Amino acid sequence: MTNKISIVILAAGQGTRMKSDLPKVLHVIGNKSLLEHVIETANELDAKNTVVVYGHGGELVPDTLSHLPVKWVEQSEQLGTGHAVSQAIPDIAENDIVLVLYGDVPLIKSNTLKTLVDAVKNDALGLLTVQLADPTGYGRIVRNSQNQVVRIVEQKDANEVELKINEINTGFMAVKRTKLFGWLNKLDNNNSQGEYYLTDIIALAVSDNVDINTTSVDNIAEVMGINDKIQLANMERQFQLEQVQKLMLQGVTLRDPGRIDVRGKVTVGKDVTLDVNVIMEGEVKLGNRVTIGAGVVLRDVVIGDDVNVKPYCVFEEATIGVNCQIGPFSRIRPGTKLAEDVRIGNFVEIKKSQIDKGSKINHLSYIGDTVMGSKVNIGAGTITCNYDGANKHQTQIGNDVFVGSDTQFIAPVKVGDGATIGAGSTITKEVPARELTLGRIRQVSVKGWQRPKKIK
């Protein structure tokens, strides 16, 4: 019979070195907090339940992440890692295997954890260790002459010989709840930090003739914790490296993998090319042969095949049809839907508007709350005046409309199919189909007019 897994995530520590009012585990990598990353990985394991031990920062941690499927247990005083695990024990069934994770070690992978859980054979204790050239600060793995693990000694309690050991405790371990419970009850805090060390259960296990099976991991970043903003930034780079490698393995061409940020979920078609400093947030879907220029920010967008986004555009919550050309310097705001072959040019802002096939808005325009037909040409500087100071109003433009430059649409207003609007018009009434409409002051010239002269 295979045992069920229960996961305990330690997340009560203060994180003093972050120099922040925010509890350490709520700091963000990608678009998620450190703790969310760990919980997500925990969810990839077939665990029965996940218990998060929180403490520093009070209810802020569980309140912020209350949508996640975990059980929250408070450790009101941080008396050590052993004490922290004890807090979770009442929520774990007798026969479960307990897997201990850390809220500030975000890049651990579920495969590494599966191997660790598999090390709990015949009631052994599984311990994830790694070799570090510089082991400073970590607990050291002490082995006997038969190379069996006999105990862990913390940096602050280690003697000179022990300090030279390069094999360190990552903190990740897996063990039967029944065994763990007994050892936790035997822990004391007679050590240099006056804490109840989880690591002391190793020696207790050894004296109970329990085997310590160590596992390891190739990529050290998986077991690295975060204590300050420098480590947070380094971890962000490591995380981004993982994201861009996934993209490249799916065939995306990145002009520079070091200058792309993925802060969410990106799905891609074939032959996508991303130039430098593209930021993708939330859910981003890119079709086949999409090219995105330098400095583009995409948040929650669906972009169709063969779309070309030129540099420095910002997109939020929009759907872009196939073969559109957008930018440079365009802002596409929430609720925008572009059909195929639409062209949006520089300094154009589109908000909550539907624009049909083949229409063009190439220069310096604001189009908001608009339903626009196909093959419309919007001249430079056209503005939909959609807001009267209290409410938003719609502009409806038919198919094949030609709008001269510097036109203002005072919404609500309708423009019929095939209409032409003369440049500089202020449109306040319905524009009939297929006619020329002008809404501007007639030009006058005053014959014989003289410029005023300066009085001496």
Ligand code: UD1
């Ligand atoms: C711990 C290990 C050390 C290991 C290192 C790996 C112990 C005694 N030592 O040391 O062998 O090499 O991790 O990074 O376990 N926490 C609580 N409640 C507490 C104390 C800690 O939730 O009362 C949490 C912290 O928030 C942190 C984790 O446990 O996420 C580790 O605690 P920390 O104090 O950082 O342990 P280290 O001294 O780094």
Ligand code: CA
């Ligand atoms: Ca630590």
